[in-house]
Amino acid sequence: MRWxxxxxxxxxxxxxxxxLAMSPRRIVAEARRAGLDLIAVCDxxxxxxxxxxxxxxxxxxxxxxxxxxxxxxxxxxLAYFADEESCxxxxxxxxxxxxxxxxxxxxxxxxxxxxxxxxxxxxxxxLLLAPVALPLAEVVRRVELVGGLAIxxxxxxxxxxxxxxLGLFPEGEWPWAxxxxxxxxxxxxxxxxxxxxxxxxxxxxxxxxxEEIGRAWTELLLAEPSLAELRAAVRxxxxxxxxxGPEAKEDG
Amino acid sequence: xxxxxxxxELGLEALVAADLAREVRGGYxxxxxxxxxxxAKAGDLWITHQRHLNVVAVAKLRELSGVICVRGLAPxxxxxxxxxxxxxxxLLTSEDAFEVAGRLHRLLHP
Numbered sequence: 182m183r184w185x186x187x188x189x190x191x192x193x194x195x196x197x198x199x200x201l202a203m204s205p206r207r208i209v210a211e212a213r214r215a216g217l218d219l220i221a222v223c224d225x226x227x228x229x230x231x232x233x234x235x236x237x238x239x240x241x242x243x244x245x246x247x248x249x250x251x252x253x254x255x256x257x258x259l260a261y262f263a264d265e266e267s268c269x270x271x272x273x274x275x276x277x278x279x280x281x282x283x284x285x286x287x288x289x290x291x292x293x294x295x296x297x298x299x300x301x302x303x304x305x306x307x308l309l310l311a312p313v314a315l316p317l318a319e320v321v322r323r324v325e326l327v328g329g330l331a332i333x334x335x336x337x338x339x340x341x342x343x344x345x346x347l348g349l350f351p352e353g354e355w356p357w358a359x360x361x362x363x364x365x366x367x368x369x370x371x372x373x374x375x376x377x378x379x380x381x382x383x384x385x386x387x388x389x390x391x392e393e394i395g396r397a398w399t400e401l402l403l404a405e406p407s408l409a410e411l412r413a414a415v416r417x418x419x420x421x422x423x424x425x426g427p428e429a430k431e432d433g
Numbered sequence: 434x435x436x437x438x439x440x441x442e443l444g445l446e447a448l449v450a451a452d453l454a455r456e457v458r459g460g461y462x463x464x465x466x467x468x469x470x471x472x473a474k475a476g477d478l479w480i481t482h483q484r485h486l487n488v489v490a491v492a493k494l495r496e497l498s499g500v501i502c503v504r505g506l507a508p509x510x511x512x513x514x515x516x517x518x519x520x521x522x523x524l525l526t527s528e529d530a531f532e533v534a535g536r537l538h539r540l541l542h543p
Contacts, residue, residue, distance in 0.1 A: 254485050339467075345467045347466050347467075347487045348466030348469065348470045348487055349470075351487060
């Protein structure tokens with residue numbers, strides 16, 4: 182086993198709020214620049230561009246398929262998948278639960294599927310930056326049903342953070358781990374939310390522009406950079422471990 | 434003013450009528466539960482779009498006089514049964530939050 186440097190929350194040009202420069206090619210280049218071993222592209226309620234990032238990277242860095250799903254409560258969840266099929270399967274399901282709001286690029290930004298050659302494959306017409314009409318517990322159930330792992334994103338942050346929106350963790354064992362905002366220190370997070378203690382904490386860049394990739398990360402002690410190993414680390418199995426990197430400087 | 438009187442005046446549906454004799458101190462409008470935890474006061478009647486199970490926990494923790502779910506967004510059976518267990522008044526209206534908050538404000542501050 183060794184420590185892997187992971188940035189598991191990166192947006193691509195498929196997210197309307199992300200820069201047009203966030204093509205799969207640029208994401209791979211910036212991830213390499215930042216010395217990342219493992220990344221995940223988590224667009225809002227969509228996973229399509231992860232396929233191209235994954236193919237381009239060829240294992241350097243390793244790429245997990247992912248999505249950032251917004252639930253009915255407006256809680257944002259990072260979902261990671263072992264393979265492209267399960268991710269795209271869930272994406273197609275979620276698309277049916279999104280409100281029928283057309284994405285006006287002049288207001289919201291572009292939602293582009295861009296391939297490994299930097300070519301636009303298509304434009305997603307319905308707005309992705311919206312909650313699906315499914316409650317949190319149901320979204321988690323569906324992620325796990327296809328073998329995925331769901332971790333609440335930037336739990337301390339408004340908008341979208343689980344603790345900010347729902348005030349408390351829901352009942353039960355989930356979430357096994359949480360992500361905190363890139364700029365929240367561990368001490369501040371624990372002080373504000375004592376319930377965070379005892380759960381593995383992730384930090385990631387939540388990058389929307391290329392320069393932000395790798396500005397925050399998590400170190401993972403794993404045998405290999407895979408979803409199975411990530412899950413084992415989250416559960417603290419057989420010496421696997423999760424260690425958040427230092428907080429990034431707050432933007433804006 | 435009691436919850437009972439407010440239910441009648443505003444034509445609310447009582448999904449859980451746990452304690453309709455409870456006095457209402459004021460109102461609080463928010464869909465961020467962390468905000469309600471931090472700023473709502475005991476006795477407030479809480480107006481919200483949220484219908485997650487944590488709504489009951491937050492209402493209990495803050496000793497709110499009740500919860501009004503707006504725009505016909507009825508919570509599920511798990512929330513209703515938990516509210517009954519925790520003796521939280523759970524009310525429903527088809528009106529939107531602005532409308533019901535305005536009418537409640539007029540009742541409480543005539």
